[in-house]
Amino acid sequence: MNGGNSELPTVSLASFIGECGGCVVGDEPTPEQRLTAGQIDAVFRRHGFLYLTDFGVSEEDVRVVFNNMKRLFALNDEEKAKLSKFDPRTNTGFSKFATEALNTLRPPDLKESFNIRSRKHYTNDYTGTPEGFGDVAESFWDKLEEASRRLFIACALAMKLPREDMRFFERTFRRFDFSTLRMLHFPPVEDFSPDKLTRDGDALRIGEHTDFGMVTLLFHDAESAGEGLQVKKADAGAGNDASGVAGTNTGWIDAISRGGATAIVNTGALIARWTNDEWRATAHRVVVPNDAAAGRDRYSLAFFLDPDKDEVIETHPRFSDAVDKYKPITSGGFVQMKIEEMLKVQGKAT
Ligand SMILES: O=C(O)CCC(=O)C(=O)O
Numbered sequence: 101m102n103g104g105n106s107e108l109p110t111v112s113l114a115s116f117i118g119e120c121g122g123c124v125v126g127d128e129p130t131p132e133q134r135l136t137a138g139q140i141d142a143v144f145r146r147h148g149f150l151y152l153t154d155f156g157v158s159e160e161d162v163r164v165v166f167n168n169m170k171r172l173f174a175l176n177d178e179e180k181a182k183l184s185k186f187d188p189r190t191n192t193g194f195s196k197f198a199t200e201a202l203n204t205l206r207p208p209d210l211k212e213s214f215n216i217r218s219r220k221h222y223t224n225d226y227t228g229t230p231e232g233f234g235d236v237a238e239s240f241w242d243k244l245e246e247a248s249r250r251l252f253i254a255c256a257l258a259m260k261l262p263r264e265d266m267r268f269f270e271r272t273f274r275r276f277d278f279s280t281l282r283m284l285h286f287p288p289v290e291d292f293s294p295d296k297l298t299r300d301g302d303a304l305r306i307g308e309h310t311d312f313g314m315v316t317l318l319f320h321d322a323e324s325a326g327e328g329l330q331v332k333k334a335d336a337g338a339g340n341d342a343s344g345v346a347g348t349n350t351g352w353i354d355a356i357s358r359g360g361a362t363a364i365v366n367t368g369a370l371i372a373r374w375t376n377d378e379w380r381a382t383a384h385r386v387v388v389p390n391d392a393a394a395g396r397d398r399y400s401l402a403f404f405l406d407p408d409k410d411e412v413i414e415t416h417p418r419f420s421d422a423v424d425k426y427k428p429i430t431s432g433g434f435v436q437m438k439i440e441e442m443l444k445v446q447g448k449a450t
């Protein structure tokens with residue numbers, strides 16, 4: 101485990117894991133819970149990236165899920181051709197290498213991925229995956245769903261919502277029918293050279309973007325420790341959508357992962373819409389930082405907390421202003437539009 105980036109704060113959810121499951125509804129929040137909520141508020145106002153600990157997922161859970169993913173991505177091309185193909189309508193299945201671009205101004209991202217959604221609402225098709233792969237993935241999903249409920253309450257408290265509104269976020273995730281668990285693999289980059297790091301027109305491991313939903317929980321394998329993940333500081337001009345950021349190659353800071361059971365939380369576009377931009381959705385990207393990293397496989401896992409499909413996302417009255425910047429939109433409508441944008445790739449990967 102490395103130390104991560106000291107510019108990005110660490111927030112522990114320990115005070116939300118209690119005998120009552122950390123519930124604060126109807127109770128006066130404890131001083132520890134208020135402290136945690138204050139930390140979240142401060143970070144979400146500045147940029148929206150933090151290290152999250154003590155949320156109910158163990159180091160062993162993370163190790164097991166990464167070993168499982170590595171077996172999937174180690175399949176050869178012929179075997180991968182038998183996997184269920186990524187379907188943008190369900191956001192599930194296997195996306196082949198270099199077929200999506202999170203920044204549509206760049207060539208396709210240098211990654212491949214496998215997505216699942218809640219088995220209560222989708223049939224995750226595990227055809228062709230290694231023995232036991234689906235069981236491990238589903239069990240990790242269950243843990244993350246449980247952990248998310250703690251984060252929802254902490255975020256409601258951070259938003260300083262009235263006591264009766266403490267379940268504001270939880271209510272938008274009643275069904276968990278639009279969130280996605282995405283397993284990602286970035287193979288070694290063959291023709292890497294230092295001058296070809298992040299110029300406009302270069303393919304990156306993941307181009308500049310903001311995530312689509314409320315927040316994302318990001319995990320990295322111990323070996324590559326998420327190397328290359330960078331976040332744009334809000335005061336460096338990051339907007340709430342990533343358009344145009346390909347041309348602004350300044351203000352990025354490394355957000356090296358700590359591995360193990362520490363997740364990186366990053367905020368998505370809907371959090372900015374709920375708060376009329378008081379909380380930020382922060383641009384981030386994944387670059388190849390050096391020769392050594394170019395020679396290594398990189399793995400990551402993202403749990404995209406996208407609110408339930410039919411939830412209308414509009415500025416919360418607490419943040420309503422004379423001019424609300426965003427019109428109400430359903431979570432399903434917004435996220436689906438972003439998924440389709442991602443598939444409009446320009447040209448070919450280098
Ligand atoms: O792989 C990472 O570290 C980041 C992944 C990411 O930003 C995404 O999939 O949206």
Ligand SMILES: [Fe+2]
Pocket residue numbers: 309310311316384
């Ligand atoms: Fe992202």
